[in-house]
Amino acid sequence: MxxxxxxxxxxxxxxxxxxxxxxxxxxxxxxxxxxxxxxxxxxxxxxxRKKYDATDSPGHRRHPSLEIKLEILHRCFEEGEDIKSISEEYGYSRTSIYSWRKLYLSGGAAAIMNKKKDLPRGTLIVNEDADKGSDNNIELAAKIRDLELENDILRQTIEILKKIRASIC
CATH class of the missing domain: 1.10.10 (Arc Repressor Mutant, subunit A)
Incomplete structure (x- = not known):
């Protein structure tokens, strides 16, 4: 029937x-x-069978901004919200979220910035200057990680000092 x-x-x-x-x-x-x-x-x-919109619209960026990535990571891994629901809410795959987390843990915020989308397409020219640039990028990334760690330490110190001051008063 x-x-x-x-x-x-x-x-x-x-x-x-x-x-x-x-x-x-x-x-x-x-x-x-x-x-x-x-x-x-x-x-x-x-x-x-969800059909993902591959267009790069203002409402849903193919390459989300650093702020959006950090917000998603904060909600998933600091506040403990369900990764599946956050993934569906924002429209980015769980694989992407885990990938951003892995990059963030290994290299801080600088590691998850959108660098690839700004690179022009074309043939790659390999020369010595490119290798030097790569070394500079590694040095800069290490310096950024160090500065982020120092910043975190300073913030924690300020919080402790505030608590000590509040307990004295």
Missing amino acids: SFTEEEKKKALQLYDETGSIAKVIHKLGYPSRQNMYTWIKNRDIEKK
Whole structure:
């Protein structure tokens, strides 16, 4: 027997409300158990087939800003929010979030900045100057990590001093 999309939708909605195939069949008088299982399976497959918008729009950047990445990392790994829900909310994959975290832990905020998107496409020219530039980048990244660590230490020191001052007063 063939069912309309409206009948399928109504049955699936009732299933979502009750959580029981038997209750759906009893209340509506249709479909068979096998039809319900098939409809649920097909609906779940469609939900998993998310079509990502590959365009680079202001609402959803293909390469998110450093601020957005840090906000996502803060919510996931400091506040302990569910990575799957944050991933769905912002529209970036869980793989990307874990990748940003790995980069951040190894190289700080400088490591997750968007450098690749600004590079022009074309042939690569290998020369000695490029190697020197690479060394400079490594030195700069190390210096940034050191400065970020020093900054964190200073912030913690200020917090401790504030607590000591508050306890004295």
